[in-house]
Amino acid sequence: MKKLLIILFSWLVVISIVYLVYLKKNYNNMVTAVLLAVGLLCFALLFKSIDWFEKI
Amino acid sequence: MNAELLGVIVMFLGTLLLSIPLGKYIAKVYASNPVWTDKIFNPIEKLFFKASRIDTSREMTWKQHLAALLTINLVWFLWAMFCLLNQGWLPMNPDHNASQTPDLAFNTAISFLVNCNLQHYSGESGASYFTQVFGLMFLQFVSAATGMAAAAVVFNALKERTADKLGNFYNYFLKSCTRILLPISILIASVQIFEGSPMTFKGMDTITTMQGDTVHVSRGPVASFVAIKHLGTNGGGFFGANSAHPLENPGYLTNMVQMIAQVIIPFAMVFAMGFYLRRRKLAWVIWGVMTIGFLALVIPAINAELHGNPMIAKMGISQPLGNMEGKEIRFGARASAYWSIATTVISTGSVNSMHDSFMPLSGMNMLLGMMVNSFYGGVGVGFLNFYVYLILAVFIGGLMVGRTPEFLGKKVEAKEMKIAMIVALLHPFLILVGTAIASHLAAHDASMGWWWIGSDGNAMKATAWLNNPSHHGFSEMLYEYTSASANNGSGFEGLGDNNPFWNISTGIVLILSRFIPIIGPVAIAGLLAHKKHIPESAGTLKPDTATFGMLILAVKVIIAALAFFPALALGPIAEWLGM
Numbered sequence: 001m002k003k004l005l006i007i008l009f010s011w012l013v014v015i016s017i018v019y020l021v022y023l024k025k026n027y028n029n030m031v032t033a034v035l036l037a038v039g040l041l042c043f044a045l046l047f048k049s050i051d052w053f054e055k056i
Numbered sequence: 057m058n059a060e061l062l063g064v065i066v067m068f069l070g071t072l073l074l075s076i077p078l079g080k081y082i083a084k085v086y087a088s089n090p091v092w093t094d095k096i097f098n099p100i101e102k103l104f105f106k107a108s109r110i111d112t113s114r115e116m117t118w119k120q121h122l123a124a125l126l127t128i129n130l131v132w133f134l135w136a137m138f139c140l141l142n143q144g145w146l147p148m149n150p151d152h153n154a155s156q157t158p159d160l161a162f163n164t165a166i167s168f169l170v171n172c173n174l175q176h177y178s179g180e181s182g183a184s185y186f187t188q189v190f191g192l193m194f195l196q197f198v199s200a201a202t203g204m205a206a207a208a209v210v211f212n213a214l215k216e217r218t219a220d221k222l223g224n225f226y227n228y229f230l231k232s233c234t235r236i237l238l239p240i241s242i243l244i245a246s247v248q249i250f251e252g253s254p255m256t257f258k259g260m261d262t263i264t265t266m267q268g269d270t271v272h273v274s275r276g277p278v279a280s281f282v283a284i285k286h287l288g289t290n291g292g293g294f295f296g297a298n299s300a301h302p303l304e305n306p307g308y309l310t311n312m313v314q315m316i317a318q319v320i321i322p323f324a325m326v327f328a329m330g331f332y333l334r335r336r337k338l339a340w341v342i343w344g345v346m347t348i349g350f351l352a353l354v355i356p357a358i359n360a361e362l363h364g365n366p367m368i369a370k371m372g373i374s375q376p377l378g379n380m381e382g383k384e385i386r387f388g389a390r391a392s393a394y395w396s397i398a399t400t401v402i403s404t405g406s407v408n409s410m411h412d413s414f415m416p417l418s419g420m421n422m423l424l425g426m427m428v429n430s431f432y433g434g435v436g437v438g439f440l441n442f443y444v445y446l447i448l449a450v451f452i453g454g455l456m457v458g459r460t461p462e463f464l465g466k467k468v469e470a471k472e473m474k475i476a477m478i479v480a481l482l483h484p485f486l487i488l489v490g491t492a493i494a495s496h497l498a499a500h501d502a503s504m505g506w507w508w509i510g511s512d513g514n515a516m517k518a519t520a521w522l523n524n525p526s527h528h529g530f531s532e533m534l535y536e537y538t539s540a541s542a543n544n545g546s547g548f549e550g551l552g553d554n555n556p557f558w559n560i561s562t563g564i565v566l567i568l569s570r571f572i573p574i575i576g577p578v579a580i581a582g583l584l585a586h587k588k589h590i591p592e593s594a595g596t597l598k599p600d601t602a603t604f605g606m607l608i609l610a611v612k613v614i615i616a617a618l619a620f621f622p623a624l625a626l627g628p629i630a631e632w633l634g635m
Contacts (some may be wrong), residue, residue: 008130031158032141035560039137039162042567043130049572050122053579056474 005044012040060390064358067312067394071319078320079327079339085235086208086228087332097234104230115221118582121209122575124225125202129169129571132195136165139191140183149184150259151274156182163559163566168192170570171199171434173285173292173405173545174562176554180274180295185257192292193281197241200288200321201232203436206574207325208232210443211332213581216465218589222582232436236321241283247313248279252306255279278303286317289434291405291545299395299408300384311387311408315395318404322432325439333464338600342442345605349431349612354397357418361393365415366635382413393418400425403434405545412524412532412549416635419531419548420628426542427620428612429483434543437570440577442608445615446599447476447580449608453597462596466584475583479576483541484619486565490537491623493561495530498522508555521552527634531627536562541569 084091105112116124139146140161144154156164160176164183167174168191177183183192205228212222249255254275261273274295281294282304291298299305299314323343330339364375378389387395392409399406400422411422425431430441450468454461461468497504497518508516522529528550535548540562547553553562598604 028158032137032161035158035162036134036137038560038564039133039166039567040130042564043126043133046126046567046571046575047123049575050119050126050579053475053575054119054583056471 005047008040008044008047012037012044060388061358063308063312064390064394067315067391070312071316071323074316075320075323076327078324080331082236082324082328083211083331085231086211086223086328088227091235093235093239101230101234105226108226110224110226112224112227115223116225117220118209118213118222118578118585121206121222121225121582122578125206125574126571128198128229129202132198133165133169136169136191136195137161139187140164143184143187143191146184146186148186148189148257150257151181151184153181153184159556159559160554163563164192166563166566167545168195168290168292169199170543170566171196171203171288171290171403171437172540172543172566172570173290174540174547174566175292175296175545176559178296179293180276182296185276188281188294189277193277193284196281196284196288196290196292197233197237198229200237200284200290200435201229203434203440203574204232204236204321204325205229205436206578207329207436207439209578210440210581211329213578213585214329214333214464215585216333216589218587219585222585237284237287240317240320241280241287244283244287244313244317245279248282248310251310252303253279253282253310254303273303275303282314283317285406286314286404287321289318289322289402289404289438291318291399291403293406299406300410305408307386308391311391311395314406314408315391315398318406319398319402319432321435322402322438325436329439335464335600341600341602341605342446342608344602345609345612346431346442348609349428350397350401350425353401353421353425353431354394357397357414357421358390358393360415360418361389379413379415382410384408396422397425399546400542400544401428402432402438403429403542403544405539407546410549411535411546416528416531416628416632419535420624420632422546423531423535423538423624423628424616424620426538426544427483427487428616429542430612437543437574441573443577443581444476444479444573445608445612447472448480448615449604449611450597450599451476452611453604453607457595457597459595459597462590463584463599465589465591466587467590468584472580472583475576475580479573480615481619482572483569486541486569487534487537488619488623490540490561490565491530491534494518494533494537494557497557498529498533504555504557507557507560516555521555521558523550523552527627527631531631534623534627537565540565543570 140156163176208228209222255277261275263271278294295301295304305311326343327339330336362378364379383392387408395408430438432438433441450463451461451473502518503515505515510516532548532551536551539546
């Protein structure tokens with residue numbers, strides 16, 4: 001589970017940096033990157049919630 | 057009039073009669089017992105499993121099931137975003153539909169991923185054939201199968217034994233697609249084609265009307281899309297007008313087939329549980345509770361639509377067909393009212409009439425169907441939502457008789473109750489907080505800034521998303537968040553929802569309200585399965601009795617009434633009192 005979360009967050013960081021730094025002039029690409037990051041963050045929370053429910 | 061009512065009764069009874077053998081078949085599929093489809097699908101499934109290196113004999117714990125479920129959904133989310141953001145240059149786009157904006161793609165991708173299909177676009181102009189087939193229709197199959205597979209895990213966990221391993225998720229998932237959804241979808245699509253729905257990849261057709269005007273008519277692979285749209289309780293239409301569109305729902309026969317198709321699996325999953333666990337009486341109790349709730353919503357709605365709009369009656373206009381505003385004459389007021397409640401109760405969210413035009417109390421009943429979200433509910437997830445209420449009722453029942461709460465031989469303790477409460481409270485939390493924020497913005501007519509920029513490049517004001525003032529406008533916003541949180545997908549319409557504020561806020565509500573109510577019940581079932589099985593005794597609370605059924609119904613009504621009554625009072629009830 002931890003491995004998966006690390007992979008997810010790595011994706012999030014990489015995509016964000018690529019879009020925000022190199023494509024910041026393109027409005028649509030920036031918004032796409034942010035929304036992909038939001039989606040990945042939601043999934044990361046959902047993965048984590050499995051552990052929370054087990055330990056609740 | 058009698059013929060119309062007879063049509064409604066035939067639809068309901070026909071669904072019930074078909075769902076019992078289907079439930080038996082589903083139970084056999086999940087129990088890996090021999091079924092007639094083995095010969096056709098065994099080789100195909102083996103090919104899939106071999107290619108993906110999945111060993112179906114390797115059973116999973118509840119945590120592994122959920123990790124597998126979330127992982128494949130994450131991949132599909134990225135795939136759907138790719139399709140929607142790039143459809144402009146991808147193939148199979150004869151009508152040259154543009155790629156979706158990022159916020160609309162975010163909403164659409166999540167919406168189809170979570171079996172909701174809350175469409176903030178019109179299918180004929182907002183999605184290419186590539187997106188419709190390989191993006192959206194694909195998600196309609198797999199999202200339905202995801203819910204069914206999760207329900208199968210819970211069925212397995214409810215067996216009267218102590219276990220950690222609860223079958224293989226991929227096995228349940230693929231069999232849901234190949235053995236259940238695919239064969240029935242082919243049957244439904246065939247009826248649609250014979251009745252006149254298009255099934256083509258050619259672009260728009262051009263016709264000349266009797267007046268001599270030239271009209272471009274959108275078409276596409278509609279018949280296949282409509283089949284899984286209903287069977288999987290997805291609800292997303294190929295066209296913007298959904299099942300009110302004559303090419304999507306050509307006549308009364310297709311209306312009946314689509315109606316039965318959307319209710320049959322939610323019915324059948326309850327009976328499947330009964331056959332799977334050999335507890336048919338429990339299945340009938342659960343189905344009975346769901347049906348009492350459904351009838352309590354649908355009968356007043358049909359009655360309200362039957363009597364027409366009193367505001368029109370005050371003008372001296374006769375309404376012999378009932379309240380026909382926003383309804384198709386080929387379906388009539390009764391069948392439309394039945395559809396509106398069925399589609400909101402079972403989380404399909406397809407429409408054959410405009411919900412915005414229904415009488416206020418009918419609108420309230422649609423909202424209540426989604427607020428309770430387990431009077432049948434969606435494929436698989438309807439049973440999971442019901443299971444949460446069942447655990448709550450077991451706990452309350454146990455406390456009332458002064459004994460440790462037990463369900464099917466397993467003690468229900470604090471941990472399970474905490475999870476059940478989180479799941480039960482998440483739904484009203486997401487709906488009411490979302491509606492409160494939107495209402496606050498509308499009440500102050502706030503400038504939306506980046507969250508809504510108009511076609512002239514200037515920021516729009518919040519009230520511009522409302523086409524109706526006062527209570528009805530409030531109902532529109534309440535309905536949108538309720539539909540998102542219930543993963544229903546129907547719209548009250550009249551709400552300008554294709555802007556970043558609505559696309560992103562409902563997108564986040566959609567994703568949380570889909571997966572937490574799956575993770576919670578599977579976790580409860582997994583934790584209970586791990587516990588020592590206690591044989592039934594004279595003091596055991598028996599779940600397969602009418603008394604226990606009434607207790608579950610009371611728990612549902614109390615939770616829905618306490619959580620949602622104030623919001624309903626501000627919307628449809630206030631509107632009704634003002635008529």
